[in-house]
Amino acid sequence: MPAMIQVGYYPGCALHGTAAEFDGSLRAVCQAMEITLTELADWNCCGASSAHFLDEQLALDLAERNLRLAVQVGPELLAPCAACFHRLKTAQKQRPGYDVHIWHVNEFFARPEGLARLRRRVQRPLRGLACVPYYGCLTQRQPKITDAERPEWPTSMDMLLETLGAKVRRWSYKTDCCGGSLEVARPDLVQHLCTRLVRAAQEAGADCIVTACPMCQANLDISQASPSAPGEPDRRSAVRDSTAKPEAKPAEAAAWPLPTEGEEGLGQAEPAGGGV
Known part of the structure; x- marks a missing residue:
């Protein structure tokens, strides 16, 4: 990542409502990591969960409008809400032509350059x-x-x-x-x-x-x-x-004392049998 990067930002309804603390903490983390979030102007609901349960085409229309806004901002879009991420990706797959990389926060920060940037800024391990x-x-x-x-x-x-x-x-x-x-x-x-x-x-x-x-x-x-x-x-x-x-x-940090014994941290290992 360059010294300062800019990425489009789609907060979605939840991060402007019941998950407002998610929005606030994400913005603080990005500021500390010298990442500029450019929120999409006049974004609308992505359609989760009500729209895609009731009207598939309406759900795609809602998400597609946000994709139109995203391509005007830049080549990358950060969608922290899992439901929003999924609806935007669904619209992009079913209505191709929108050349923007849609990131969820985990994958966005877990890129090698993101981990290196994060590691340099950890103040309280x-x-x-x-x-x-x-x-x-x-x-x-x-x-x-x-x-x-x-x-x-x-x-x-x-x-x-x-x-x-x-x-x-x-x-x-x-x-x-x-x-x-x-x-x-x-x-x-x-x-x-x-x-x-x-x-x-x-x-x-x-x-x-x-x-x-x-x-x-x-x-x-x-x-x-x-x-x-x-x-x-x-x-x-x-x-x-x-x-x-x-x-x-x-x-x-725990709200209730939990057992201290258990298996060790995992790194990259996958469980026997190839998954859950």
């Missing part, structure tokens, strides 16, 4: 913080849409966390579904899926779950707010936005 990276569905699947190289075993967030000094725990739930927008229609199902994720993180010896998806973070937080059933272990854990600035010392 996350030593003592054990975490599991949770990618969710939409940045990885379907690979023909997302262009994910390893959709069942992504490593971009792992590399970012290790560069920041955190201890990455090995677990097999990186890309399991949290339930997404089913929180509205089937909260019982989302509760089941998220409880399984939190328990797996605890079993891996993690202090926190790190995610870069606003919907995943919301679902995981909501599921922990619900009391555990009688006889069940407490499932409370810390769920952190992958770009959020630490508010406490690493050893104090």
